[in-house]
Amino acid sequence: xxxxxxxxxxxxxxxxxxxxxxxxxxxxxxxxxxxxxxxxxxxxxxxxxxxxxxxxxxxxxxxxxxxxxxxxxxxxxxxxxxxxxxxxxxxxxxxxxxxxxxxxxxxxxxxxxxxxxxxxxxxxxxxxxxxxxxxxxxxxxxxxxxxxxxxxxxxxxxxxxxxxxxxxxxxxxxxxxxxxxxxxxxxxxxxxxxxxxxxxxxxxxxxxxxxxxxxxxxxxxxxxxxxxxxxxxxxxxxxxxxxxxxxxxxxxx
Ligand code: PGA
Numbered sequence: 001x002x003x004x005x006x007x008x009x010x011x012x013x014x015x016x017x018x019x020x021x022x023x024x025x026x027x028x029x030x031x032x033x034x035x036x037x038x039x040x041x042x043x044x045x046x047x048x049x050x051x052x053x054x055x056x057x058x059x060x061x062x063x064x065x066x067x068x069x070x071x072x073x074x075x076x077x078x079x080x081x082x083x084x085x086x087x088x089x090x091x092x093x094x095x096x097x098x099x100x101x102x103x104x105x106x107x108x109x110x111x112x113x114x115x116x117x118x119x120x121x122x123x124x125x126x127x128x129x130x131x132x133x134x135x136x137x138x139x140x141x142x143x144x145x146x147x148x149x150x151x152x153x154x155x156x157x158x159x160x161x162x163x164x165x166x167x168x169x170x171x172x173x174x175x176x177x178x179x180x181x182x183x184x185x186x187x188x189x190x191x192x193x194x195x196x197x198x199x200x201x202x203x204x205x206x207x208x209x210x211x212x213x214x215x216x217x218x219x220x221x222x223x224x225x226x227x228x229x230x231x232x233x234x235x236x237x238x239x240x241x242x243x244x245x246x247x248x249x250x251x252x253x
Contacts, residue, residue, distance in 0.1 A: 002206050004036040004222060004249035005163060005229040007124060008236025009064060009092060009210070012043060019046045023053050025239035032058045036229065036249045039090045040236070041124070044078055051087035062090025065098060066121065068111035080119035091116050092231075094126045094146065096169045106149035114154045117161055124163045124208070124231065125150055127190070131170035140189055147193060156197040159205045164190060165231040171211025173233060180220050180227075183209045187226035215244035222249050 014022070019042065030038060039060035042050055047063065054061050067077040083091060093116060094109035104112075109125070116123040127146040129139040143166070151158070166186050171178050178186075187207045195202035209221050210231030221227050229249055235241040 002204065002228045003034075005039065005206050005208060006036060006242075006246045006249050007039040007041060007060075007062065007090065007092075007163075007165075007208065007229070007231050008242055009095070009231055009233050010040065010042045010236060011064070011097070011233060013237055014043055014046055016046065016049060019050060020053065022237070022239055023050060023059070026059060026242065027054075027057055029239060029243040030058055030246060033250075036246065038246055041090060041092050047083070047086050047088065055087065060089040061087055062092065062121075062124070063088050064092045064095065066091040066093060066112050066116045066123070068108055068115060070115070080115040080121055083121055084119045088121055090163075091121050091123055092126060092165075093123045094150075096126060096128055096167060096172060100169070106146055109146070110150045110153040113150045113158070113162070117154055117158050120161075122161060122163060124165050126165045126167050126210070126231070128167040128169050128172075128211075134168070134170065139186060143186060143190065144193060147190065151197065156194060156201050159194060159198070159201040163206050163208060165208040165210050166190060167210035167231060173212070175212050177212040177214075177217050177221075178209070180224050183221055184224040184226055187224065191226050213245060215241050215248065218245040218248035 039062050041062035041064045063083050067079040093112040098104045113123045127143045129142045133142050191202050206228035208229045208231045209227050213230045213232050
């Protein structure tokens with residue numbers, strides 16, 4: 001049985017003050033009954049304070065990216081071992097905003113993923129097609145390639161320590177959500193692709209859906225057999241909305 005996982009992706013939002021308040025609201029609103037896991041991926045500079053606030057709580061701390069090398073002359077990057085030292089348990093890799101705006105290739109994403117695995121941080125590998133690719137019937141090709149690039153480098157056994165997030169680019173921040181059937185179809189494709197390599201890994205790996213998840217559409221998505229939770233952008237900045245989405249994951253199981 002896969003435990004649902006809900007992760008907030010704050011993107012480039014937050015101040016010391018409102019991050020502290022948001023986390024305090026989440027901590028007081030979340031029960032700790034173990035039916036689902038919750039994490040937040042926050043800007044690097046907010047991580048040290050959040051690590052103290054979230055120590056020994058039910059909320060896992062995460063980053064929104066991770067360096068593709070161990071250490072060295074890579075200005076602007078933050079390594080997996082640094083994140084580990086500050087208590088991070090999760091790191092998003094290959095988010096479509098990184099791929100599109102900062103030109104991160106499949107190879108670079110694979111290197112970031114592998115650094116994350118090597119240092120005991122659970123990567124959340126984002127995959128997903130653009131609207132143009134969907135319209136051209138390329139969804140499975142694109143998602144399959146994004147997945148293969150990582151598995152060719154780190155091996156399918158790495159999926160025992162990783163999470164996959166299907167995020168159709170056309171649904172991110174647009175208010176347009178994939179229908180539950182559209183999302184389930186791609187989630188099933190991903191799980192089948194993994195099953196061809198390793199049945200147990202396919203059974204066990206959690207595949208999150210991301211893209212305009214809101215309190216009113218979350219329960220429907222989470223009820224689908226291959227959707228194991230969500231990666232939440234905009235709605236994760238509002239404690240009430242994020243808590244409602246967490247609650248939907250609980251109810252869906
Ligand atoms: P959104 O973002 O929920 O604002 O669409 C999701 C994401 O980018 O992870």
